[in-house]
Amino acid sequence: MRNMKALLMGTVAFAAMGVASESAQAQSFAFGAGATFPQIVYRQLMDCMYDQAQGSSGKPGPLAKAANCGSFNTSGFHGMILYAPTGSGNGKAVLRSNDKTVIGTPSASAPPYTSANIGVSATTDYDGVQFIGSDDIVNADDMTLWNTGGTTSPQSKFGNLIQIPAVIGAVAFGFNGKDGTGATLNILPATPTGGSSGLNLSRNAVCGIASGHITKWNNPILTALNGGALGTGNITFVHRTDGSGTTFLLTNALVEQCRYEFGPNNETDSTVVSYAFPWADRAQSCSTPLVPRGANQVNWPDQFATNQCGTANTNAGGGTFANASGSGALVSLVTTTNGAIGYASGDFWLPVKAGGLKTANIQSQWDITGATGKFQPPTFAGAQKALATAIPQFDATSRANPLTWSLQGVAPNPVVAGAYPISGFSWIEMYQCYQTHSNTNNAYTWFKTWIDFVYGTGATGIFNENGFAQVPAVWQNEIYALFNDPANGPQGSGCSGKVGAY
Structure with missing residues (x-):
């Protein structure tokens, strides 16, 4: 990994480009949008490397400095990077257009994405868009839009799409703490090291809840797992409505992990049915049948009465679902809904978020195969072990193809001791060809130096x-x-025959 000392040794060359000079500091900015999954850690990394984002009137204000950051603007370069957390799907649309007006509206609970002290009070004040965040890997449809994207024609203007992993995270199941009637859940098992509760969910239980077949807190499967009845009333599964990379990470794992799970249709119907993940990719072209796959938006039964083929979206088990747009809104809905359980990155829940909701522990393939009796909490160490099973095998040709990174950069069912089974990379997507703006700011250089920090020991x-x-x-x-x-590779001063992004 690259350390901060090595990074700072390169400031002479960096300053020679005019980026770190006093005259350039007023224009030394970069801008992005997209995934909410890493929104807090991105903000703290940006504030640590450069100046702290201050927010603006009516928008979220400054975020506290990370405990492991010595000071704001550690680099001494000043300047700023602003990132609007609008969801992975919106981020992809922004990248294709290179148009700040395409940026969606972040939630009221988002970290600061504006800074009035530099004249940015809304995303429409951004000086271009240089990158986006996405937990949802680049897929074949994305590449078609990039290479033959109609009037926008991204490839002809900006060169190749570049996708690189930026962070590893776990998709955690946070729960309200009360059953469907409002009574406190009766959780008996001990809390594992690194976890926040003793609520244990087997793979069969996770698959049954997500498919709408385990619908009550006193379901016998849950009772057996937790040493007694947890409670009564409905389980409400809360999901994202927007194009969400967190949803991709969840569904990409559940499609693989749930395909051979079976159980009773629900608590009053003992008919054995499949608990395979049933909700198909909403963006998939109409075909018969629609095949569920990892996707950033799926045909959740409460959100879509029919699928894209016009067929009724059947919820055979009768499970209760609810929805929200954005990670922050999802967590808020889980917090206010008795009996609710939902998914988001670990920093939205305990123990990372002080005062947050608790999370469940789930089974990995290693635990199932080895009958270890263990359930894994959603920790960074568990996520790191899961992604250690994804090892890139590139050559010069395949390295230039984003789809190769997508194929090799996922771990939908990791088989290794201690792995948290629903984990993944959050990616940065960027352009091959950039341009220097008329105000002399080369935002790519500014952004690239932050990337060096992200991969460094600091x-x-x-x-x-x-x-x-x-x-x-x-x-x-x-x-x-x-x-x-x-x-x-990315070119900070443009490419021959390309306009270049800014």
Whole structure:
């Protein structure tokens, strides 16, 4: 990993580009949008490297400094990066358009994405868009839109799409703490190390809840797992409505992990049915049948009465579902809904978030195969172990193809001791070709220096305190091999025949 000392040794070259000079500081900014999954840790990493984002009137204000950051603007460069957490799906649309007006509206609970002290009081004040965040990997449809994207035609203007992993995180199941009637859940098992509760969910239980077949807190499967009845009343499964990379990480895992799970249709119907994840990709072209797959938006039964083929979206088990847009809104809905359980990154829940809701512990394939009797809490260490099973095997040609990174950068069912089974990378997507703005700001250079910090040893503690882990060295090596590829890597001063992004 790259350390801060090595990074600062390069400031002479950096300043020679005019980025760190006094005259350039007023324009030394970069801007992005997208995934909410890493929104807090991104803000703290940006504030640690550069100046702290202050927010603006009517928008979220400053975020506290990370405990593992010595001071704001550690680099001494000043300047700022602003990031609007609007969801992975919106981020992808923003990248294709390179248009700040496409940026959606972050939730009221988002970290600051404006800073009035530099004249940015809304995303429409952003000076271009240089990158986006997405937990949802680049897929074939994304590449079609990039390469033949109609009037926007991204490839012809901005060169190749570049996708690199930026952070590792766990998708945690946070729960309200009360059953469907409002009574406190009767959780008897001990809390495991690194966890926040003793609520244990087997793979069968997770699959049954997500598919709408385990619908009550006194379901016999849950009772057997937890040494007694947890409570009564409905379980409400809260999901994201927007194009969410967190939903991709969840569904990509459940499609793989639930395919061979079975159980009673519900608490009053003992008919054995499949607990395979049933909700198909909403963006999938109409076909018969629609096949569930990892996706950033799926046909949840409360959100869509029919699928894209016009067929009724059947909830055979009768489970209760509810929805919200954005991670913050989802957590708020779980908090206010008796009997609710929902999913978000670990930094939205205990123990990372002080005063947050507790999370469940779930079974990994290792625990199932080995009959260990263990349930894994959603920790950064567990997520790190899960992604250690995803090892890149690139050559010069495949390294330039984002789909190769997508194929090799997922771990939908990791088989290793201690792995948390619903984990993944959150990615940064960026352009190959950039341009220097008329105000002399080369935002790519500014952004690239922050990327160096993200992969350096100075960022490790900031990741961990937020419940995330750093990208492994084996992936970092591939990232820098791509960055240093003169034919396929990002170009800070434009590419021949391309307009370049700004």
